[in-house]
Amino acid sequence: MIPELGHFALIVALLLALTQAILPLIGAARGNAALMAVARPAAQGQFVFVALAFGCLAWSFLTNDFSVENVARNSFSQLPEVYRFTATWGSHEGSMLMWVMILGFWTTAVSVFSRHLPDEMVARVIGVMGLISVGFLAFLLTTSNPFERLLPAPPDGRDMNPLLQDWGMIIHPPMLYMGYVGFAVAFAFALAALMSGKLDAAWARWSRPWTTVAWAFLTAGIVLGAWWAYRELGWGGWWFWDPTENASFMPWLAGTALIHSLAVTEKRGAFKAWTVLLALIAFSLSLLGTFLVRSGVLSSVHAFATDPARGSFILGFLAVVIGGSLILYAWRAPKMLTGGAFTWFSREAMLLANNVVLLAAMGSVLLGTLYPLFMDAMGLGKISVGPPYFNAVFVPVMAPVLFLVGVGPLARWKEASLPDMFGRLKWALAVAVATGLLLPLTLDGFNPWAALGFSLAAWILLTVLVGFRERMKNGARLGSLPRAFWGMQLAHLGLAWGVAGITLVANYQQERDVRMNAGDYTELAGYTFTFQGAESFPGPNYQGMRATVEVSQGGRKIATLHPEKRVYNASGMPMTEAAIHPNFFRDVYVALGEPLDEEARSWSVRVFHKPFINWLWLGALFLVIGGFLAASDRRYRIAVKKSAVPAGAATQGA
Amino acid sequence: MKRWLPVIIFFVLVGFFAKGLFLNPREVPSPFIGKPAPAFTLPLVGNEAQSFSPADMQGKVWLLNVWAPWCVSCRQEHPVLMQLAQDQAVPIVGLNWKDKDREAAQLLAQQGSPYAAVPDDLSGKVGIDYGVTGTPETYVIDKAGIVRLKHIGPIDMDVWKNKIEPKLKELGA
Amino acid sequence: MKKLLFAILLALAAPTFAGEAAPNAEDPVIEQRMIRLAEELRCLVCQNESLAGSHAELAEDLRREIRAQMKAGKNDKEVIEYLTNRYGDFVLYQPPFKPVTYLLWLGPLLFLMIGGVVWYATLKKRRALKDAPLDEKRLAAAAQLLEDNK
Numbered sequence: 001m002i003p004e005l006g007h008f009a010l011i012v013a014l015l016l017a018l019t020q021a022i023l024p025l026i027g028a029a030r031g032n033a034a035l036m037a038v039a040r041p042a043a044q045g046q047f048v049f050v051a052l053a054f055g056c057l058a059w060s061f062l063t064n065d066f067s068v069e070n071v072a073r074n075s076f077s078q079l080p081e082v083y084r085f086t087a088t089w090g091s092h093e094g095s096m097l098m099w100v101m102i103l104g105f106w107t108t109a110v111s112v113f114s115r116h117l118p119d120e121m122v123a124r125v126i127g128v129m130g131l132i133s134v135g136f137l138a139f140l141l142t143t144s145n146p147f148e149r150l151l152p153a154p155p156d157g158r159d160m161n162p163l164l165q166d167w168g169m170i171i172h173p174p175m176l177y178m179g180y181v182g183f184a185v186a187f188a189f190a191l192a193a194l195m196s197g198k199l200d201a202a203w204a205r206w207s208r209p210w211t212t213v214a215w216a217f218l219t220a221g222i223v224l225g226a227w228w229a230y231r232e233l234g235w236g237g238w239w240f241w242d243p244t245e246n247a248s249f250m251p252w253l254a255g256t257a258l259i260h261s262l263a264v265t266e267k268r269g270a271f272k273a274w275t276v277l278l279a280l281i282a283f284s285l286s287l288l289g290t291f292l293v294r295s296g297v298l299s300s301v302h303a304f305a306t307d308p309a310r311g312s313f314i315l316g317f318l319a320v321v322i323g324g325s326l327i328l329y330a331w332r333a334p335k336m337l338t339g340g341a342f343t344w345f346s347r348e349a350m351l352l353a354n355n356v357v358l359l360a361a362m363g364s365v366l367l368g369t370l371y372p373l374f375m376d377a378m379g380l381g382k383i384s385v386g387p388p389y390f391n392a393v394f395v396p397v398m399a400p401v402l403f404l405v406g407v408g409p410l411a412r413w414k415e416a417s418l419p420d421m422f423g424r425l426k427w428a429l430a431v432a433v434a435t436g437l438l439l440p441l442t443l444d445g446f447n448p449w450a451a452l453g454f455s456l457a458a459w460i461l462l463t464v465l466v467g468f469r470e471r472m473k474n475g476a477r478l479g480s481l482p483r484a485f486w487g488m489q490l491a492h493l494g495l496a497w498g499v500a501g502i503t504l505v506a507n508y509q510q511e512r513d514v515r516m517n518a519g520d521y522t523e524l525a526g527y528t529f530t531f532q533g534a535e536s537f538p539g540p541n542y543q544g545m546r547a548t549v550e551v552s553q554g555g556r557k558i559a560t561l562h563p564e565k566r567v568y569n570a571s572g573m574p575m576t577e578a579a580i581h582p583n584f585f586r587d588v589y590v591a592l593g594e595p596l597d598e599e600a601r602s603w604s605v606r607v608f609h610k611p612f613i614n615w616l617w618l619g620a621l622f623l624v625i626g627g628f629l630a631a632s633d634r635r636y637r638i639a640v641k642k643s644a645v646p647a648g649a650a651t652q653g654a
Numbered sequence: 655m656k657r658w659l660p661v662i663i664f665f666v667l668v669g670f671f672a673k674g675l676f677l678n679p680r681e682v683p684s685p686f687i688g689k690p691a692p693a694f695t696l697p698l699v700g701n702e703a704q705s706f707s708p709a710d711m712q713g714k715v716w717l718l719n720v721w722a723p724w725c726v727s728c729r730q731e732h733p734v735l736m737q738l739a740q741d742q743a744v745p746i747v748g749l750n751w752k753d754k755d756r757e758a759a760q761l762l763a764q765q766g767s768p769y770a771a772v773p774d775d776l777s778g779k780v781g782i783d784y785g786v787t788g789t790p791e792t793y794v795i796d797k798a799g800i801v802r803l804k805h806i807g808p809i810d811m812d813v814w815k816n817k818i819e820p821k822l823k824e825l826g827a
Numbered sequence: 828m829k830k831l832l833f834a835i836l837l838a839l840a841a842p843t844f845a846g847e848a849a850p851n852a853e854d855p856v857i858e859q860r861m862i863r864l865a866e867e868l869r870c871l872v873c874q875n876e877s878l879a880g881s882h883a884e885l886a887e888d889l890r891r892e893i894r895a896q897m898k899a900g901k902n903d904k905e906v907i908e909y910l911t912n913r914y915g916d917f918v919l920y921q922p923p924f925k926p927v928t929y930l931l932w933l934g935p936l937l938f939l940m941i942g943g944v945v946w947y948a949t950l951k952k953r954r955a956l957k958d959a960p961l962d963e964k965r966l967a968a969a970a971q972l973l974e975d976n977k
Contacts, residue, residue, distance in 0.1 A: 291671065298679055382682060393932075
């Protein structure tokens with residue numbers, strides 16, 4: 001009964017989404033206030049029904065209703081309750097449902113926090129978001145019904161993919177989707193502006209906080225995915241340039257460019273057409289990622305089970321949404337040069353350079369990801385494009401962006417002179433270069449990549465400090481600096497921190513692959529690892545072997561680690577659970593390999609010393625906090641508070 | 655015109671994606687097509703005194719079918735191969751790949767053998783020399799010992815009628 | 828960090844007594860070379876794992892083969908040739924530089940150059956622009972619009 005209720009709720013949601021899309025858009029075109037007023041309630045109702053469907057699916061998972069095909073495929077009676085809940089979004093169908101629910105959530109948020117916007121704008125924004133909902137709800141109902149019954153019901157399920165049974169995977173997809181789908185708001189604002197022809201600074205100011213928040217969520221989602229891979233895949237890597245990872249990274253690069261060009265459009269009125277195009281591109285890349293992951297056109301480790309019908313549906317939808325919006329752009333985007341004049345080293349010029357390089361980086365990732373497909377489609381043979389390519393190409397392309405992070409925020413708008421800039425930054429530059437040249441010597445001899453990484457990290461750190469100092473000199477107190485400034489500085493600082501961490505771990509990590517009997521020890525980076533044997537234990541839905549490894553440093557015991565090896569009951573899939581002892585300066589990482597004898601007394605064990613890996617996660621945390629802080633700046637907030645009453649009155653009057 | 659550039663790029667991409675939907679990214683083409691089949695000499699299953707070498711098939715068009723007793727989809731194609739053997743459609747050589755449990759002789763005795771010869775590749779090295787990634791895989795080799803076609807996965811009647819048989823005709827089998 | 832390195836050196840120099848775990852590989856030097864090479868090769872069965880990281884049986888066989896060839900004195904290039912002769916360029920995560928991949932390898936540079944040209948052209952136009960008073964007026968009007976909507 002409950003699954004049918006969920007199915008029915010989805011159908012209602014589709015009807016509401018159609019209403020939400022069609023009536024307000026017609027209303028806005030004809031200036032009909034009654035039709036425009038449909039937007040908010042329809043959007044909120046749609047969200048409620050999608051959430052209801054999601055609840056029904058979660059209920060089916062929690063109650064082990066294996067007569068639902070989705071549950072039978074992706075859950076298991078022995079699966080712990082928390083994973084039974086998260087299995088709701090572990091499958092293709094369930095994750096698509098979550099996608100639509102999050103889209104509904106963002107639409108509802110727009111409907112609530114848009115009281116100060118003109119009704120016409122709100123109607124268009126919500127209408128466009130409704131069109132996207134229609135597409136995805138139709139996709140769910142026609143090709144990927146999450147409530148499909150399987151009768152007769154199998155006695156038990158096939159279990160959730162063991163890789164996903166980890167708490168990193170619980171929050172990674174929701175965060176990622178909050179980011180992906182959040183760009184739909186910027187997309188809808190851009191389309192609304194193109195439709196109305198009112199592409200002004202006000203438009204940029206409205207889109208800015210939404211875009212920044214979505215960007216912060218996307219950052220969190222991507223990094224959580226990397227963190228999950230680091231802990232769960234057992235080889236200590238955190239980024240593999242897999243098509244699925246690239247699919248989330250491309251919108252991030254475009255989104256990063258977008259939040260910077262929005263700044264220029266809001267503050268200086270320039271780059272309007274460009275900013276609109278970026279808003280369209282950022283969300284288009286989110287949609288493209290959905291297509292790439294779910295259509296099977298690229299082979300990927302994380303890909304969902306694929307089906308050409310689904311691929312064709314999404315591709316058709318993509319062609320309509322992205323193609324339509326780009327055509328609208330070509331037709332309606334302002335053709336005049338907007339904004340004022342600026343010079344070579346003005347902040348506008350720096351931000352434009354940032355955009356240009358970020359897009360070149362995005363284009364490179366896109367090229368590398370799709371090249372095997374291009375070759376195959378043209379019958380030129382099959383090739384693989386993997387980490388060696390991306391590392392070789394991406395680092396040199398991104399390095400200029402990191403350099404610009406130091407210059408941009410200190411450049412003046414409109415006009416800046418090179419000698420002035422040089423005077424303000426010469427010390428930072430000298431210290432950064434010296435750090436890059438000298439620091440590697442104290443570690444492991446000179447290494448050009450380490451030198452580049454250290455220089456850039458130090459450069460950003462120092463210029464952030466210069467930024468604070470200059471503000472203070474002008475009489476500002478730390479507490480009185482606007483949150484937007486704090487947010488920017490924190491995010492840039494996080495970037496520097498992350499770059500430092502990546503440089504250190506990539507160039508100086510050590511590992512050892514040894515065979516160990518109980519009592520054996522091995523040494524790495526000054527740590528002694530003593531293997532004290534492994535014993536079997538029953539897990540809730542797996543059989544496990546848990547080893548005990550004592551880690552000591554200078555004769556003093558610092559940790560007891562328990563790496564595990566599991567074989568899952570339903571799927572028979574083996575899994576490695578690495579054990580990690582983290583601190584601020586390094587991770588000590590132990591992964592259990594294979595047993596080397598019949599009685600499982602002797603094991604192959606891999607130990608890693610990962611210097612400063614946690615700086616990567618902490619830096620990312622700063623990026624995210626910076627994003628939220630910037631979005632919560634008073635500039636955006638006051639508008640909401642002040643307008644609550646009169647705007648409400650205006651709607652009633654309409 | 656500049657403003658139409660994104661639209662153009664996008665629809666070119668859509669064209670590639672549409673084509674990509676009907677391609678299989680997992681199917682790896684063989685670099686041996688048009689090249690001589692790698693030479694080897696292996697003992698025969700059940701008769702270790704004798705050996706097989708591709709040179710023995712000189713002057714014939716034949717199939718090299720890589721299989722293993724532990725392989726599930728090989729069982730699926732077994733009846734099809736039996737049928738072909740019965741019709742004397744083409745000589746089939748069954749390369750027994752990495753049969754560590756030594757089950758091939760017994761299995762073929764029980765279920766019948768479609769093969770003209772069953773060379774025994776215990777170490778799997780010959781398989782690697784042919785670029786085998788998984789069983790079953792089948793190579794069509796012509797009279798001069800050149801590899802003409804590779805099929806990955808089990809052969810069913812459809813594959814036989816539309817892919818392999820036309821190739822054999824073309825090669826004058 | 829320096830201290831750490833020193834400690835490792837000490838540890839390596841210390842005499843090995845009973846209980847020190849043996850490295851998994853017979854020859855750690857060859858093992859390192861093999862892993863470094865295998866990290867740039869694709870596992871063909873699992874497809875999106877490197878040959879170094881995969882647990883698949885074929886990956887193990889191929890690693891053994893690479894090890895054996897290295898022991899026999901072949902250099903990395905010869906080992907890679909051995910693999911591409913059998914499996915094609917598909918095994919290489921770093922695609923070779925040849926006419927069909929020129930665009931792949933030069934594309935990023937091309938993108939940067941196009942970006943540079945766009946940046947330069949925009950800046951030239953902008954510099955020539957006399958600060959249009961009209962635009963300042965529009966900016967003010969937009970700000971006014973924002974105020975009105977509060």
